[in-house]
Amino acid sequence: MADEAPFQLLHSEVIQYIYKSAEGETESGRNVTKLENIGFRVGQGLIERLTKDTARFKDELDIMKFICKDFWTCVFKKQIDNLRTNHQGIYVLQDNKFGLLSHLSVGKQYMEHAPKYLAFTCGLVRGALSNLGVKSIVTSEVSVMPSCKFQVMIQKA
Amino acid sequence: MAVCIAVIAKENYPLYIRSVPTQNELKFHYTVHTSLDVVEEKISAVGKALGDQRELYLGLLYPTEDYKVYGYVTNSKVKFVIVVDSSNTSLRDNEIRSMFRKLHNSFTDVMCNPFHNPGDTIQSKAFDGIVSGMMVQTA
Numbered sequence: 267m268a269d270e271a272p273f274q275l276l277h278s279e280v281i282q283y284i285y286k287s288a289e290g291e292t293e294s295g296r297n298v299t300k301l302e303n304i305g306f307r308v309g310q311g312l313i314e315r316l317t318k319d320t321a322r323f324k325d326e327l328d329i330m331k332f333i334c335k336d337f338w339t340c341v342f343k344k345q346i347d348n349l350r351t352n353h354q355g356i357y358v359l360q361d362n363k364f365g366l367l368s369h370l371s372v373g374k375q376y377m378e379h380a381p382k383y384l385a386f387t388c389g390l391v392r393g394a395l396s397n398l399g400v401k402s403i404v405t406s407e408v409s410v411m412p413s414c415k416f417q418v419m420i421q422k423a
Numbered sequence: 424m425a426v427c428i429a430v431i432a433k434e435n436y437p438l439y440i441r442s443v444p445t446q447n448e449l450k451f452h453y454t455v456h457t458s459l460d461v462v463e464e465k466i467s468a469v470g471k472a473l474g475d476q477r478e479l480y481l482g483l484l485y486p487t488e489d490y491k492v493y494g495y496v497t498n499s500k501v502k503f504v505i506v507v508d509s510s511n512t513s514l515r516d517n518e519i520r521s522m523f524r525k526l527h528n529s530f531t532d533v534m535c536n537p538f539h540n541p542g543d544t545i546q547s548k549a550f551d552g553i554v555s556g557m558m559v560q561t562a
Contacts, residue, residue, distance in 0.1 A: 311535040317498035321477040
């Protein structure tokens with residue numbers, strides 16, 4: 267999978283760049299927001315391209331399934347391992363071997379750095395959903411290193 | 424060939440509208456505006472109707488005396504509307520379909536352009552070119 271490596275490298279480099287250029291600033295939340303916004307724009311464009319030849323979606327769950335299968339495969343070359351929902355607008359997407367974390371060492375050592383490696387993807391999902399007409403809040407959490415969970419909260423209008 | 428081509432955003436404001444310059448532009452704006460209701464109706468029928476119509480192409484929206492209006496909705500709820508002259512009977516459904524396809528392809532390229540802000544009006548030359556190719560050539 268030759269196209270995976272450049273994406274990972276670029277992704278790490280973007281994080282590097284954003285954190286370097288904001289050195290000295292006290293607010294660290296701003297960097298994560300920046301990454302999230304980059305992801306948002308990418309997600310918007312990407313979903314436009316991916317859904318070009320698919321049939322119209324029936325409902326929200328249909329959209330989420332598309333994100334878990336086709337969208338995830340396109341970006342990370344694998345599907346989401348587990349999708350859970352409470353059928354009331356909360357979806358939890360679990361990836362047992364998340365590509366953007368796979369090059370960090372397993373264990374607790376780099377746990378504090380995990381959020382910045384997930385921010386872009388959070389934005390990616392949020393952007394994709396927003397372009398499909400679903401407003402959402404996406405958060406992420408890591409418990410054991412290469413696996414992570416994304417929680418998608420749908421905002422009802 | 425088309426006499427008017429329009430792209431309408433998710434929130435129902437025009438992203439792009441172009442008609443043949445020889446005729447009353449306002450009339451086309453009106454025609455396209457009117458068609459939005461029909462589009463809405465067709466989308467909301469998805470899932471309820473037996474013949475589950477989940478294709479992006481919506482087909483003929485409605486005919487008026489002089490024109491036929493065709494619609495297409497992307498998954499991101501952006502609408503494309505093509506107005507053709509009724510007198511032009513040679514135009515097949517398939518051709519309309521392929522026109523929409525082309526339009527959608529080009530629109531995707533516009534959306535993926537990092538210099539384009541989603542939600543802004545379309546100012547792409549490439550998109551303009553595609554649309555020009557589909558319009559009636561007025562000598």
